[in-house]
């Protein structure tokens with residue numbers, strides 16, 4: 446085999462893998478687009494790219510939302526009380542949960558609206574296949590987990606509906622001098638990727654906002670009194686917010702730090 450076809454095949458394999466890791470279905474859709482592309486005589490790359498983009502958008506926004514419930518997962522419905530932090534989560538099919546968790550989130554959103562707090566959703570799960578990982582998360586593979594944002598407020602104490610990075614991840618509410626510094630303990634134990642989330646901010650926004658202790662405590666108290674199994678948050682925030690419920694846990698050093706978001710699971 447000549448060198449250029451070999452490089453093309455390797456690039457294609459890498460691209461299919463990346464699309465599969467990011468979106469679950471993107472790699473398969475790319476292969477279908479390439480098969481269709483075999484019939485094109487002119488402008489092959491342009492036409493194949495257009496076929497891929499169109500097919501991907503139709504499958505993501507019109508087909509999967511109707512098919513996923515047959516496989517036990519539903520798309521998270523957004524409304525005035527509940528919002529995906531970034532459209533990328535919907536574009537990448539990372540916004541699916543089991544119906545039980547969907548109902549719980551909708552109820553939580555209504556409850557929080559009474560407090561003028563909006564429920565901001567980050568990564569959830571892919572639409573299909575139990576055990577299929579939603580990287581970089583270790584456990585979002587069964588529709589029963591979802592990450593949500595901390596609550597922020599403006600300098601005059603009003604709850605904000607916004608978050609501080611484009612992805613909603615990576616802006617750490619770090620320990621104060623007197624608080625337990627879990628990241629240091631985890632670094633010492635050899636987990637060098639404990640603060641990996643700082644690389645997936647996708648840019649800072651709303652830098653004037655500040656962490657709302659009161660709002661985040663209200664959010665967590667509503668969560669612990671709901672039907673969730675447990676939630677993960679860093680030990681220093683548990684200490685600072687005086688969270689004593691046994692559903693509030695530390696995720697362990699093998700995961701990434703949880704002072705930029707809260708992980709909940711059934």
Ligand SMILES: [Zn+2]
Pocket residue numbers: 582585590591592707708709
């Ligand atoms: Zn999580």
